[in-house]
Amino acid sequence: MLTERQALVLKVIIDEFIETAQPIGSRNIAKREDVAYSPATIRNDMADLEDEGFLSKTHSSSGRIPSEKGYRFYVDHMMSPLQLSSDEVRLVQSQFDDRMIEMEKVMQNSAHILSELTQYTTLVLGPEVYETKLKQLQIVPINKQSAIAILVTDTGHVEHRSFAVPSEIDHSDLEKVVNILNEKLVGVPIIYLDRMIETEVIDLINRYTSNFQKSYDLIQKALFNHQTTSLYVSGKSNILMQPEFNDIEKARSLFNVMESEDQIAPILKTNQEGLKISIGHENEMEVMNNCTLITATYTLGENQIGTIALLGPTRMEYAKAVSLLDLWSNHMSQSLYRWFND
Amino acid sequence: MLTERQALVLKVIIDEFIETAQPIGSRNIAKREDVAYSPATIRNDMADLEDEGFLSKTHSSSGRIPSEKGYRFYVDHMMSPLQLSSDEVRLVQSQFDDRMIEMEKVMQNSAHILSELTQYTTLVLGPEVYETKLKQLQIVPINKQSAIAILVTDTGHVEHRSFAVPSEIDHSDLEKVVNILNEKLVGVPIIYLDRMIETEVIDLINRYTSNFQKSYDLIQKALFNHQTTSLYVSGKSNILMQPEFNDIEKARSLFNVMESEDQIAPILKTNQEGLKISIGHENEMEVMNNCTLITATYTLGENQIGTIALLGPTRMEYAKAVSLLDLWSNHMSQSLYRWFND
DNA sequence: TGTTAGCACTCACCTTTAACGAGTGCTAAT
DNA sequence: ATTAGCACTCGTTAAAGGTGAGTGCTAACA
Numbered sequence: 017m018l019t020e021r022q023a024l025v026l027k028v029i030i031d032e033f034i035e036t037a038q039p040i041g042s043r044n045i046a047k048r049e050d051v052a053y054s055p056a057t058i059r060n061d062m063a064d065l066e067d068e069g070f071l072s073k074t075h076s077s078s079g080r081i082p083s084e085k086g087y088r089f090y091v092d093h094m095m096s097p098l099q100l101s102s103d104e105v106r107l108v109q110s111q112f113d114d115r116m117i118e119m120e121k122v123m124q125n126s127a128h129i130l131s132e133l134t135q136y137t138t139l140v141l142g143p144e145v146y147e148t149k150l151k152q153l154q155i156v157p158i159n160k161q162s163a164i165a166i167l168v169t170d171t172g173h174v175e176h177r178s179f180a181v182p183s184e185i186d187h188s189d190l191e192k193v194v195n196i197l198n199e200k201l202v203g204v205p206i207i208y209l210d211r212m213i214e215t216e217v218i219d220l221i222n223r224y225t226s227n228f229q230k231s232y233d234l235i236q237k238a239l240f241n242h243q244t245t246s247l248y249v250s251g252k253s254n255i256l257m258q259p260e261f262n263d264i265e266k267a268r269s270l271f272n273v274m275e276s277e278d279q280i281a282p283i284l285k286t287n288q289e290g291l292k293i294s295i296g297h298e299n300e301m302e303v304m305n306n307c308t309l310i311t312a313t314y315t316l317g318e319n320q321i322g323t324i325a326l327l328g329p330t331r332m333e334y335a336k337a338v339s340l341l342d343l344w345s346n347h348m349s350q351s352l353y354r355w356f357n358d
Numbered sequence: 359m360l361t362e363r364q365a366l367v368l369k370v371i372i373d374e375f376i377e378t379a380q381p382i383g384s385r386n387i388a389k390r391e392d393v394a395y396s397p398a399t400i401r402n403d404m405a406d407l408e409d410e411g412f413l414s415k416t417h418s419s420s421g422r423i424p425s426e427k428g429y430r431f432y433v434d435h436m437m438s439p440l441q442l443s444s445d446e447v448r449l450v451q452s453q454f455d456d457r458m459i460e461m462e463k464v465m466q467n468s469a470h471i472l473s474e475l476t477q478y479t480t481l482v483l484g485p486e487v488y489e490t491k492l493k494q495l496q497i498v499p500i501n502k503q504s505a506i507a508i509l510v511t512d513t514g515h516v517e518h519r520s521f522a523v524p525s526e527i528d529h530s531d532l533e534k535v536v537n538i539l540n541e542k543l544v545g546v547p548i549i550y551l552d553r554m555i556e557t558e559v560i561d562l563i564n565r566y567t568s569n570f571q572k573s574y575d576l577i578q579k580a581l582f583n584h585q586t587t588s589l590y591v592s593g594k595s596n597i598l599m600q601p602e603f604n605d606i607e608k609a610r611s612l613f614n615v616m617e618s619e620d621q622i623a624p625i626l627k628t629n630q631e632g633l634k635i636s637i638g639h640e641n642e643m644e645v646m647n648n649c650t651l652i653t654a655t656y657t658l659g660e661n662q663i664g665t666i667a668l669l670g671p672t673r674m675e676y677a678k679a680v681s682l683l684d685l686w687s688n689h690m691s692q693s694l695y696r697w698f699n700d
Numbered sequence: 701t702g703t704t705a706g707c708a709c710t711c712a713c714c715t716t717t718a719a720c721g722a723g724t725g726c727t728a729a730t
Numbered sequence: 731a732t733t734a735g736c737a738c739t740c741g742t743t744a745a746a747g748g749t750g751a752g753t754g755c756t757a758a759c760a
Binding site: 395396397398399402416417418419420 | 703706712
């Protein structure tokens with residue numbers, strides 16, 4: 017398909033373009049030590065590569081820039097895994113050195129560090145509730161008319177929701193309901209809470225007074241009818257650093273998307289195992305058509321429970337991004353495993 | 359000091375410039391219905407106003423733009439309070455219509471709504487702990503090595519912190535300590551917690567075993583040694599909409615500041631009662647030299663307990679911003695009062 | 701004396717023009 | 731198959747000229 021020389025030319029162009037964001041000319045390629053051909057020869061290859069769709073020009077006499085197909089080929093066939101610097105490795109590892117006590121902190125910090133290291137935007141989708149189990153329920157009355165329900169999971173996740181308490185309901189009723197719920201539900205995976213309530217708890221509750229049922233309704237609404245996606249976004253403004261977003265309009269529209277959890281979360285919810293690279297128009301969302309999104313999943317045992325992603329321009333340091341995500345998700349998965357088997 | 363006509367000219371220029379962001383020329387001012395003078399007359403006044411420092415030019419033959427001194431005069435002496443639209447009023451009020459159950463939610467939503475209405479960035483500094491009192495402490499063991507301490511205040515604020523539990527300490531010890539703490543500390547204002555612990559609790563704790571003391575140390579570290587500033591920022595990317603930030607460098611540096619809580623929080627911690635308007639170089643921070651920050655405090659009874667602020671370009675819709683902040687902070691203060699006297 | 705008309709002048713902005721140079725494609729020689 | 735040579739393209743930059751919104755100043759006016 018591609019001759020060896022053509023492949024070399026393609027690789028050089030992509031590597032250089034990733035670094036400089038400028039179209040690359042034949043003369044400059046020929047000057048490189050690892051290229052032993054004349055500009056003319058390289059021009060011929062470049063013309064072929066363009067015919068095949070791997071390269072394109074910004075205008076008829078410009079140097080070449082990689083097309084999305086070019087990046088795709090690079091990513092699939094010719095990317096050499098980047099040796100991360102020891103500093104970088106250490107920084108990522110340090111997130112997991114200590115015994116992990118609170119997953120949310122870990123993820124927030126991770127997002128921060130990865131966007132520092134890459135200068136891209138990091139998106140972390142928190143552990144899906146899959147394996148996490150209810151550790152404890154708690155009701156704290158605040159005043160006569162309101163109370164706060166607190167739910168703690170075995171990953172250290174704390175969810176709280178406040179709710180109004182009608183005057184006819186006594187706090188002691190609430191307390192009793194919570195006791196029942198705790199008794200029945202502690203240790204139950206969060207995703208089964210609903211089902212368990214249906215089968216195990218409802219009957220029990222129904223034996224009591226109507227006030228009791230109302231109390232239960234309240235708590236139920238406050239805590240269970242609520243799908244929790246925890247999305248951490250870090251380094252949004254890194255986008256502004258990339259020359260492809262010098263056009264402020266593009267930056268604006270991308271910002272709008274990134275600020276809406278609703279739009280981001282579905283993108284990250286992938287079933288693909290391991291890394292997935294979406295280049296330019298491979299992204300469904302239009303504003304991301306000049307972006308690349310690399311997502312990596314992390315697992316607990318066999319189950320994928322969350323996603324981490326880097327969002328940057330299509331001209332992305334793929335090797336570095338991939339290596340970092342790989343490193344991170346491995347560590348994360350290991351730490352999770354340890355956490356749950358302690 | 360200023361003749362009536364000069365004042366009119368100044369006001370017109372500022373009003374127009376706030377709307378258009380373009381230098382205003384004498385001819386355009388003369389065309390307005392509320393101005394009955396010829397361009398030449400107005401030019402003379404403009405020259406005077408420039409001599410006095412209220413206006414400046416972008417180049418020698420350009421129209422005039424307001425200087426910071428101009429804005430300052432406008433704000434201090436000639437700003438007519440804007441009649442907010444009923445939609446706007448309703449939107450703000452709706453934040454407080456329902457019985458307030460969780461202050462944090464209210465503030466988050468408020469920040470969101472104010473930045474929607476103004477197209478500026480809203481910063482809310484959460485209620486200082488002043489009057490808030492401890493409602494309940496809770497320890498939830500997560501696994502053998504870790505636990506989560508949860509602190510609930512009477513404002514519905516939930517603070518949680520995880521900590522590692524050394525192997526020699528038993529969870530039952532922790533529980534006992536928490537019981538003691540709850541017994542002694544519930545109802546105590548958060549800011550006095552430290553003092554109360556010193557005087558009332560320490561002695562009690564010391565009577566027990568050393569493990570007991572260690573447990574106490576843990577909890578103490580996890581919950582009390584932690585100053586909590588709750589900062590909500592909304593509409594950061596609105597900054598990008600303002601033409602004065604078309605220069606991407608300026609946007610970048612402002613973003614960097616806004617993303618650092620450490621830098622923003624001190625700015626909002628003002629002692630000034632009511633509204634404070636900081637125009638351009640009146641802001642200490644250099645990146646804000648072409649911004650205006652309007653801060654308003656909200657109170658609980660006599661005490662200021664938090665701040666809300668709008669950050670925009672110096673060319674700000676002052677009247678609207680002031681009216682909105684005023685409206686909001688009044689409602690907020692009233693709601694707080696009701697909350698604590700229920 | 702305060703206001704206005706008139707006029708020369710300024711300067712950002714736009715368009716045109718020209719020179720430059722990095723780059724290409726093609727052809728012919730090696 | 732590779733390369734040297736050369737004409738050609740086109741974005742970029744700088745200079746030059748025209749336009750128009752704006753000014754400052756002066757002299758006339760009410």
